[in-house]
Amino acid sequence: MTDTLTPVLTDNWDAERAWTLASYEERGGYAALDKAFAMAPDDVIAAVKESGLRGRGGAGFPTGMKWGFIPQDNPKPKYLVVNADESEPGTCKDIPLMMASPHTLVEGVIVSSYAIRANTAFIYVRGEVLHVIRRLQRAVQEAYLAGHLGKNIHGSGYDLDLIVHAGAGAYICGEETALLEGLEGRRGQPRLRPPFPAVAGLYASPTVINNVESIASVPSIIVNGPAWFAGMGTEKSNGFGIFSLSGHVANPGQYEAPLGITLRELIDLAGGMREGHELKFWTPGGSSTPLLTPEHLDVPLDFEAVGAAGSMLGTRALQLFDETTCVVRAVLRWTEFYKHESCGKCTPCREGTWWLTQTLARLEKGQGSEADLDLLLDQCDNILGRSFCALGDGATSPISSSIQYFRDEYLAHLTHGGCPFDPAASTTFPSLSDTAAGATA
Template sequence: MNSSEKAPLTPVLTKRWLSPQSWRLHTYEKLEGYTAVRKALSASPEQVVQMVKDAGLRGRGGAGFPSGVKWGFMPSDEAKPHYLVINADEGEPGTCKDIPLMMADPHALIEGCIIAAYAMRSHHCFIYIRGEALHPMRRLYAAVREAKQAGYLGHDILGSGFDLEMTVHAGAGAYICGEETALLDSLEGRRGQPRLKPPFPAASGLYAAPTTVNNVETIATVPSIINGGSEWFRAMGSEKSPGPKIYSVSGHVERPGQYEAPLGTTLRELLEMCGGMKDGVPLKFWTPGGSSTPLFTAEHLDVPLDFEGAAEAGSMLGTTAVQVFNETVSVPWAVMKWTQFYEHESCGKCTPCREGTFWLAQVLERMVDGRGSEEDIDTLLDVCDNIGGRSFCALGDAAVSPIQSGIKYFRDEFLALCESNRPEPAGAAESPESAQGSDSQAAQPVGAQA
């Protein structure tokens, strides 16, 4: 079936984005806003959790853990305060779905927070937003004020007897704070570094109390599940990965941007939505979920972009940050730039990540500068083996993914950068007399300017 025969996609998460003043309360209320919270508050917390479980909602922050199961880990007693924390620290290279969601439709996130907090018996919700995202932060502050003035936050919400306070907290722009336990440390006022697990946040999280950390898109999906029902939600996407998803498509495409589509959509279909490759230059490689996911090539155009499909093809769905690169881009150069990012963002807590990312960046920089050797490729893979699965958190695994997959699919490009494989420049076989006095020039690295 070609694209012209397919039924048009009906937006769920992005349906209000193009409405006039979509971020204002009056617009949200006109478009089914805050109707789901009324339904949820009329049910029991256990019924809300069960509905999310039945819908099969999985975390949209990268791991894909079933959200209803995660909510169910929270203890039913309230001996300690329960906290809901929203991870809005969007720092994965290529990922840009949560910031536009908070910009265009912040009340969807707030309504989802109210429902989730009620289901987990939490009376305080924290939204941890990336500090550089100043504009969406202001939108969120204003939306929280509107919601509180309208009676959707605060004491005795809608006469239900349920209380909820909401705090919007700005981080300081550290990539590591996207890791949930590092985020909790930062929220408590400490340096953002990952904690040892167990104990998991559901047992001992923020202020050593039971805590659930969820992604922005995950929580913003909840109101549509409450309104539409679990069977309606499961009608979209695949069996094990149901529902809609926002794909952040960037790079060498005609129309980069956010594209909502059911989970399981392929890159071929996304490229059709984007208008194809920019200027018609063919696709070379791409990431299905940001730079921390192993690369795909043009051979993977028809891989279903859901949690199972991406994993079976040798990568991860991640945050669905689809970065598209055409044939003009050097794979070693792109991998080097990503590795420099991970070196800079490593928190330094564990040796494999702190030392390993430094050495990976050093070797790649030397290779891209034209001063590499074939042994450097083995060194890169050896260092990757010593980081992957051995670092304190997933940042180490993220750092090695582009290197390992880049060498797997494009080893020839790495070999071409090695000194022994470079063709001799014209005039290299000159007489000893003509070569006299040229030692200082010969000592310059390849590509250096005189």
């Protein structure tokens, strides 16, 4: 079973002091630079296109195609911005990668910046992860001292400056245009598009914004060739990815495997569910993706198959919950997060997430009536596709999918006058008669 793992980005995580330049170079680190510099920038872009690398930040947009959108006839400077604002509940792959092997990302930044002809790059990191920021800053310093960054890198004539920028701690800055606002020193709120960042991004200049894992995957593609990368994964979802397993599994952690592996295989690799318990529901790509159930255990974890199953692969943040978990309570906690993190710019998200939380909180306490489920779905419908960015859409996903698969559990809260999973529900929450009387009134 372990043959299904493909350690590439995680291959050196077990090395002694893997985060240092010496350790990274000992395993062939920065070999991609000279190979890339021997190629024309357009050829590097073509290689990434040929590899089939798709964005690893959630949307799955082809990386090489995004790079190709940069108008090279634009006289303004070009910028590369790495989105390292990983902050969605359950998502935990970029932070471990930057902590264990920051030079993997730095090397990817250099090659990617060369490809799009950028001479300045930024890594925008979530401000709360100070330990990661410090490790990245030291890695960048080491790269400068070794001649991997700065002027005339490796005698190629190419110059690049790399800045590590700490965000102020806002989930909304994971949205690429809100990230640019934050990077420019303004309040993190999404921009109206068009114009798109490729045309007018950072400082109104052509900008490429990619996820950490996307950029970190580039050096291995240059060193091993696009055919090597395309040979893994599925027909339309090429390559490997880091799958983060958390929750009620025996051995949670990061598992790097080809796209198309199933959750059943990953659970086996992780030692199974915790002893004596069974899987009840799970998220394939973090809390903003629709829930799935045990009937989806054998769905290939690639962009197409997960989409066909009614969810999204997203960031491959696999949160696993067993039968002891109340789905209503879990969804309420997620919705409270999205309400708190809404930037407030648009009405559907600002007001909608507040009302979603109010309705869910009443249901979780066993208050209200079955009609509130239809009210929830109506609220979701009025947010979905009507928000300024994807935060509002993501807030609706666990709600609508949980009602689809666990409607009976919502109704059980009304029947029991509270959460049926809480032994103290009968004394903590209103009785069924009180609830019915309140609903009648």
